[in-house]
Amino acid sequence: MRLTQQALTIICIILTGFYSCSRKTTIPTHLTYTPVPIFTIPDSLFKEVCIDFAYHEIKPADFYKPVLEIRDSFTNLEKQFVGVAAENLFARHPELVVDLDNIEEGTFQFPLPGARVLSDFGRRNGRMHHGIDLKINRRDTVIAAFDGIVRMAGWSRGYGNVIVLRHYNGLETVYAHNTKHLVHCGEHIKAGTPISITGETGRATTDHLHFEVRVNTTPLDPKLLIDFDSQTLQPKCLVFSLDEKGKIKIENI
Numbered sequence: 001m002r003l004t005q006q007a008l009t010i011i012c013i014i015l016t017g018f019y020s021c022s023r024k025t026t027i028p029t030h031l032t033y034t035p036v037p038i039f040t041i042p043d044s045l046f047k048e049v050c051i052d053f054a055y056h057e058i059k060p061a062d063f064y065k066p067v068l069e070i071r072d073s074f075t076n077l078e079k080q081f082v083g084v085a086a087e088n089l090f091a092r093h094p095e096l097v098v099d100l101d102n103i104e105e106g107t108f109q110f111p112l113p114g115a116r117v118l119s120d121f122g123r124r125n126g127r128m129h130h131g132i133d134l135k136i137n138r139r140d141t142v143i144a145a146f147d148g149i150v151r152m153a154g155w156s157r158g159y160g161n162v163i164v165l166r167h168y169n170g171l172e173t174v175y176a177h178n179t180k181h182l183v184h185c186g187e188h189i190k191a192g193t194p195i196s197i198t199g200e201t202g203r204a205t206t207d208h209l210h211f212e213v214r215v216n217t218t219p220l221d222p223k224l225l226i227d228f229d230s231q232t233l234q235p236k237c238l239v240f241s242l243d244e245k246g247k248i249k250i251e252n253i
Contacts, residue, residue, distance in 0.1 A: 011079050040229065056193040070168055072149050072186050079185050082156050082164055082174055087218045089170060096170045096240040099111025100225060100233040109192040110231035111175065112136060112209050117228055121221040130219035131174065131212035132228065138207040142196045145173045150187045159210070163195055174212035177204040215240050
């Protein structure tokens with residue numbers, strides 16, 4: 001009996017609380033709704049809008065290609081000596097890429113068109129021959145192989161009258177034993193520009209052109225770049241870099 005009274009008491013308390021809460025709760029009979037204002041764009045505005053659909057076209061990415069800085073003013077050392085390293089050639093760019101296969105038309109000319117090879121690059125008579133000797137006749141006209149700037153146009157022991165051209169692709173070319181020079185130091189020239197007349201000045205026994213290709217004062221075999229049979233560039237891409245000892249390393253990619 002006692003438990004029954006306690007249970008009834010609890011039930012009464014619960015019912016009383018539920019009734020009081022339900023009296024305080026009010027449910028609105030009408031919901032309020034504010035419509036979103038609609039903005040109408042006049043047709044005249046569309047006529048003035050130009051949409052560049054080309055902007056959304058998929059295009060290949062343009063990769064940054066560092067441009068070598070070639071000076072047109074040189075120190076006395078650069079003007080007087082054939083073997084002078086290009087200042088900071090590998091300081092900013094650890095690799096020098098010369099893509100011969102994609103060179104622009106007209107930016108290369110064979111230095112002595114129609115010439116035959118007298119002597120190749122390599123050891124000759126117990127000493128190193130750093131270039132290739134070319135000849136047609138006496139007093140032939142020599143032309144620039146690439147676009148560039150005349151770094152040296154003077155006399156050098158062994159070379160005789162010699163011209164050194166520094167090119168925008170990072171290479172240097174040497175033209176020696178000349179009897180006469182047609183260009184001056186600091187002059188900007190194009191490939192195919194007449195630069196000298198062949199001769200036999202310096203260490204030479206016959207009238208000819210001694211032709212060299214150099215990278216950072218290191219002589220290279222010109223046949224690495226030029227096909228002397230067809231007198232055209234080799235279809236290859238060369239990458240030049242420095243090894244741990246500071247010597248030129250060449251990769252063909």
